[in-house]
């Protein structure tokens with residue numbers, strides 16, 4: 001059970017991100033929200049996966065869901081239903097329905113017309129860009145809102161995805177196994193959205 005001090009900390013981080021101009025908080029799933037890598041092949045129970053949600057991610061997501069931020073999950077996992085059910089179960093007290101979930105599914109992303117799914121190599125070089133583009137398009141179509149690249153913050157354990165995100169002018173934060181709310185708070189404090197500063201990568 002998280003302490004109320006942790007909840008306050010998470011809310012402060014979210015407020016800081018909003019003040020700095022972040023509009024979309026994008027979460028990777030494997031090794032980011034949860035501390036395991038499911039490989040898109042989780043066969044155990046939902047309860048067991050829920051127990052793997054990092055406590056700091058639980059707090060951060062809860063605070064983000066109660067805020068004006070747009071929240072999305074951008075993942076190469078194909079297990080859309082599993083992640084959707086997990087969010088409904090873990091964040092039932094919060095506005096979990098606003099989470100935009102972009103998984104790699106059988107029909108997405110697709111390559112050129114009539115050429116089937118996009119090759120794995122193309123997906124790897126684009127990091128989470130296609131996922132984030134999809135999210136931005138959804139927000140435009142549903143809210144008429146135009147999000148600028150630098151208004152997106154990606155949290156991902158994969159340094160390559162974070163580097164590609166910065167190349168596309170987003171902000172990104174590399175999630176490590178030692179992640180905690182203090183580390184997020186320090187990042188949020190030094191964040192300068194206009195300048196999109198480089199992120200220190202800890203091993």
Ligand SMILES: [Mg+2]
Nearest residue numbers: 028030031157
């Ligand atoms: Mg990951």
